[in-house]
Every structure is written in C-alpha cells, then in structure tokens.
Amino acid sequence: MGGQAKIDYGVRRLRPTTPAFDRLKEESRLEGYWMLVRLGDGWASGRDKFLKRGEALFGAWHGAELAGVCGLNIDPYFEGRDHGRVRHLFVSARHRRAGLGRMLVETVIDRARQYFTVLNTRAPREAFAFYERLGFERVEAEEFVTHRMVFGKGS
DSSP states (O other), X not given: OOSOOOOOOEEEEOOSOSHHHHHHHHXXXXXXXXXXXXHHHHHHHTSOOSOSTTOEEEEEEETTXXXXXXXXXXXXXXXXXXEEEEXXXXXXXXXXXXXXXXXXXXXXXXXXXXXXXXXXXXXXXXXXXXXXXXXXXXXXXXXXXXXXXXXXXXX
C-alpha cells in the first residue's frame, strides 16, 4: 500500500447495544482495556445510559464499522452538576493515529461547553500529552482527575 488514504469518519450518538459495539468492546478487552466492558455493563444495568442533563455517548463510524467511542457524563466524583467528565475513550487499533481520538474528544468538549463549567478526565499516563494538546491542564493533587478544562466561572 502506498501513502495512507484519508479515511472519512462520521461521529454520531451511540447506543452500545449493536454487534459493531460488541466487536470494539472485545478488541479493547483483548488489549487489556476494560472501559468498554464497564460501559456495556453500566448501560445494560441501567446504571449509566448517558441520559442526565448534558450527557451523551458518541461513536465514530467508518461505514458500518464502529471505529471509536467517547462519552460525556456528569462527573460522579464532584458534588453538583457543573463538572462534566470524559468517559470511555477508545479507538480501534486499525484507526489510531488518524485524528479520530481528537475528533471524538472535541465532540465531547463542544457538548460539555454547553452544559458544564469544567470538564475532567482521569487519563492513563500514555494519554497525558494527547489531552494536553487538546487544551486540558494537568491536575496534580486529585485522586480522580489527571486533567481538567475550565470553560467559565459561575453557572
């Protein structure tokens, strides 16, 4: 194969109940990541269906293939409803390094701006630079937050 062709992706709301989600969940599990297993379990049990004010779950599609997932929840580690949280970001190995993670997180940021004053995440160390390139600030002394984006003061 010569140069890498530009792949078109579509980002839209996702219900994690499809065979396409199951395939991506299995890929993540085989890589040792459990976020999509937790996402599927939370959805199936009704614990987290991304239905509260501001919440959303997004999938990035390449045709009929689900190439990536990212969600936005009200942050359960904070009182009140003004903190959002990036949840369950995962991109299929076949689609990494194509800007898909950025596209998904930017979709979450755009939505979070409308509903929250702050957006938090707890990222694995290997993702710190990724979040910092997107404009998140490093947080040092909080157990459940490694990075934060502040949108505005007051609510």
